Amino acid sequence: MSQIVFKESLSSSILRMRIDAPRIAKKRKAGQFIMVRPTAQDERLPLTIAHADANAGWVEIIFQIVGQGTTSLATLNVGDKVADFVGPLGRPTHIEQFGRVLCVGGGVGTAPLHPIARALAEAGNEVTTVIGARSGDLLMLEAEMRSFSHAVHIATDDGSVGHHGFVTEVVKQLLETVAFDFAVVIGPAMMMRFTSELIVAKGIRTVASLNPIMVDGTGMCGGCRVTVHGKTQFACVDGPEFDASGIDWTELTKRLGSYRAFEEKRRDEHQCKLKVTP
Secondary structure, eight states, X not given: OEEEEEEEESSSSEEEXXXXXXXXXXXXXXXXXXXXXXXXXXXOEEEEOOEEETTTTEEEEXXXXXXXXXXXXXXXXXXXXXSEEEEEESOOOOOOOOSEEEEEEEGGGHHHHHHHHHHHHHTTOEEEEEEEESSGGGOOOHHHHHTTOSEEEEEETTSSSSEESOHHHHHHHHHTTOOOSEEEEESSHHXXXXXXXXXXXXXXXXXXXXXXXXXXXXXXXXXTEEEETTEEEEHHHHOSEEEGGGBOHHHHHHHHHHTHHHHHHHHHHHHHHHTOOO
16 A cells, blocks of 8 residues: 655645655656555546656655545545555657647646656757646646746636636647647647647647546546547557547547546535535
């Protein structure tokens, strides 16, 4: 069992945790994820590795409290141990010197974007980062992104910080003035769809991370099936990153929607047991 060594609230619903996992910390690469089971009674959750320190031996995860599993994980504190912490899983991001790179993160998607953008910068790329959130209090990792990005642009739905609107609008403006050589997009499915379509239309090679559709992390459940260039792929074993120009976004969106009612029911049942008032 792996022990929690650090816990921090980034907002009312977003938490950062560091878990003692020296073997994973040494082997992980940008773009990979772990499977965590908070307690023996919980289901496993696929969470992208947001950061890691091979010398200190910890792995960092950032998650938003949405369903039963993340609600349970949020109740654990420093010194507690999670039942399972397995990884690194998934195919690492292909990192090379592309030139000018555009990295776009929406919501909690900024967490998995962070190690990828950092690795691209360390490989000698000029990284322009765009991050967005519903409001300023839900914005995350801005300082970390600024530490290695050539430029950082922010968008919030309510206009409390940065551009008043969506990241797609900021990306559209950037594409009119800057010639990028490569792009990475991570966030909610609809944001990834419309943002990547804008970028691909400019002839820029673009990858999208399909972390949001992963379920069991092994490819056995089939819940993360996605069609890419007409071929069936599984996000957790063939990805989580794919060529955005070939993703069947309509199919992906429908699959995500099919789980919503079940997830809400599980979350409500769990909150009732904990006597949590939404």
